[in-house]
Amino acid sequence: MQIAILLYDRFTALDAVGPYEILSRIPGAEVVFTAARPGPVRTDMNSLALTADAALSDLAAPDVLLVPGGPGTADLLADLPTLDWLRRVDETSTWTTSVCSGSLLLAAAGLLAGRRATSHWICLEHLSALGAVPAAERVVIDGKYATAAGVSAGIDLALNLTGRMAGDDIAEAIQLVTEYDPQPPYNAGSTATAPPALVAALRASDLVVDTA
Amino acid sequence: MQIAILLYDRFTALDAVGPYEILSRIPGAEVVFTAARPGPVRTDMNSLALTADAALSDLAAPDVLLVPGGPGTADLLADLPTLDWLRRVDETSTWTTSVCSGSLLLAAAGLLAGRRATSHWICLEHLSALGAVPAAERVVIDGKYATAAGVSAGIDLALNLTGRMAGDDIAEAIQLVTEYDPQPPYNAGSTATAPPALVAALRASDLVVDTA
Numbered sequence: 017m018q019i020a021i022l023l024y025d026r027f028t029a030l031d032a033v034g035p036y037e038i039l040s041r042i043p044g045a046e047v048v049f050t051a052a053r054p055g056p057v058r059t060d061m062n063s064l065a066l067t068a069d070a071a072l073s074d075l076a077a078p079d080v081l082l083v084p085g086g087p088g089t090a091d092l093l094a095d096l097p098t099l100d101w102l103r104r105v106d107e108t109s110t111w112t113t114s115v116c117s118g119s120l121l122l123a124a125a126g127l128l129a130g131r132r133a134t135s136h137w138i139c140l141e142h143l144s145a146l147g148a149v150p151a152a153e154r155v156v157i158d159g160k161y162a163t164a165a166g167v168s169a170g171i172d173l174a175l176n177l178t179g180r181m182a183g184d185d186i187a188e189a190i191q192l193v194t195e196y197d198p199q200p201p202y203n204a205g206s207t208a209t210a211p212p213a214l215v216a217a218l219r220a221s222d223l224v225v226d227t228a
Numbered sequence: 229m230q231i232a233i234l235l236y237d238r239f240t241a242l243d244a245v246g247p248y249e250i251l252s253r254i255p256g257a258e259v260v261f262t263a264a265r266p267g268p269v270r271t272d273m274n275s276l277a278l279t280a281d282a283a284l285s286d287l288a289a290p291d292v293l294l295v296p297g298g299p300g301t302a303d304l305l306a307d308l309p310t311l312d313w314l315r316r317v318d319e320t321s322t323w324t325t326s327v328c329s330g331s332l333l334l335a336a337a338g339l340l341a342g343r344r345a346t347s348h349w350i351c352l353e354h355l356s357a358l359g360a361v362p363a364a365e366r367v368v369i370d371g372k373y374a375t376a377a378g379v380s381a382g383i384d385l386a387l388n389l390t391g392r393m394a395g396d397d398i399a400e401a402i403q404l405v406t407e408y409d410p411q412p413p414y415n416a417g418s419t420a421t422a423p424p425a426l427v428a429a430l431r432a433s434d435l436v437v438d439t440a
Contacts, residue, residue, distance in 0.1 A: 029245050029248060033276075063281070155411070155413075167408070169411075171410070191417050192426060195328075195381055197421070199367070204403045
């Protein structure tokens with residue numbers, strides 16, 4: 017089973033690495049990081065680069081596609097080579113998936129037309145304009161399309177997918193190996209629980225543009 | 229504020245990238261990935277490389293040191309250049325921290341003598357032989373030494389540190405931006421909640437060696 021994770025300038029690191037840490041541990045899984053050009057690709061915070069080992073054209077027909085989000089998403093919403101590649105891979109994929117604003121790319125490629133999907137809370141409503149049906153949930157599965165909310169939600173997405181692809185026992189084993197027993201020291205991880213003033217400030221800040 | 233994250237062959241990606249995603253968003257923080265030699269460093273699963281932008285000798289006195297874990301830890305427990313570097317950086321650091329089996333490296337360098345510390349559940353007891361006091365907790369803070377349990381626990385560690393270094397408001401803002409509102413689809417993330425047969429099987433498997 018080949019799992020392709022797309023990299024592009026200014027993606028968000030955890031969007032890609034959270035799912036990677038889970039999915040790469042499925043027995044028989046081969047994860048390939050891919051980008052327009054092989055080599056190091058810088059994240060949105062600029063202080064980290066992940067290596068793309070394959071060019072997009074190197075991958076014939078990955079079984080699973082995962083598109084992370086990040087501010088760089090905005091640069092690709094009208095990028096024909098990227099959108100064409102997404103459409104081509106989707107023709108034969110078993111699962112087409114995204115984390116955070118990565119769902120905007122899937123939608124821009126026309127792959128989420130009429131489908132329920134999620135995204136980072138700050139850009140969730142943008143899905144409507146791209147033909148998808150926004151759902152404010154952490155993980156949304158509609159047919160073979162699985163989308164996750166912002167950044168850290170990719171871990172929950174990947175465990176969901178692991179259960180469906182490899183069975184609950186494997187998913188539980190991977191959860192235990194990665195000791196995924198979250199204990200956040202604050203309760204501000206969603207707009208429903210964060211201080212309302214904080215939500216409003218983030219919505220109004222430059223961060224809105226950067227995150228979408 | 230400079231934050232140094234150590235990379236080495238066969239580290240675990242999420243150990244490093246979980247904290248990076250949080251800490252790099254602290255206003256004024258500069259994160260630097262560092263390794264014995266600059267360039268790409270492969271993770272334990274081999275299908276991903278992160279770029280070390282600096283050699284160990286390039287960093288004069290980072291304020292925060294973070295040591296991820298992974299199977300590669302075992303290769304460094306007696307590596308004098310690495311242990312000497314950890315001791316040197318610790319002389320002036322504000323925080324000396326680790327995720328997963330990274331605490332074994334700190335302990336091997338003599339930095340956790342008599343201190344409470346945690347690690348991945350599968351290698352927690354190894355801390356005793358290295359002079360530390362094992363504590364089966366997700367995040368342990370003893371003086372300026374902050375250690376996290378396995379892999380995903382680095383996210384909780386980093387939010388804890390962010391609150392202490394930059395204040396609760398900044399930590400909550402970063403939690404909301406990274407939408408860290410975990411919803412694991414299984415309840416197998418700790419030895420207390422996972423099926424006992426699974427815990428026993430992992431303890432008995434080659435994974436024990438690989439994870440420690």
